[in-house]
Amino acid sequence: MLNFNADPTAAESQGSGGFHVVGDGTWEAEIIMCDYKATKKGPNALFTRFQVTDDKGTGLVFNCFNIEHPSEKVREIGHRELSALCVAVGIDNLTDPSQLLAKRVKVAIQADKEGEP
Secondary structure, eight states: OOOOOBOTTSSOOOOOTTOOOOOSEEEEEEEEEEEEEEOTTSSEEEEEEEEEOOTTOOOEEEEEEOOSOSOHHHHHHHHHHHHHHHHHHTOSOBOSGGGGTTOEEEEEEOOOTTSOO
């Protein structure tokens, strides 16, 4: 069993393959999947899937929180983003990823320089 423990107060807060592309913007969504597992390169990460529930559109948004990574900067970003998610859904002490399931949040999507969300 993986040892999972995230303290949202530890960091200060600041998404083809047959899937519908969610365009740029802010969307209401529900967290439908959380999986804490090893990445292809080895360290564990929290993989999440959000179902857009906004009446303006539909689709899925995926995110990977790199909270265990060889790079300190990547870990800091992962913890900061996870902290922001916990604050947004009202979780003070995340001890199990399943605590995030069915929580509703607003997700912001912005395409990167190559146009990929």
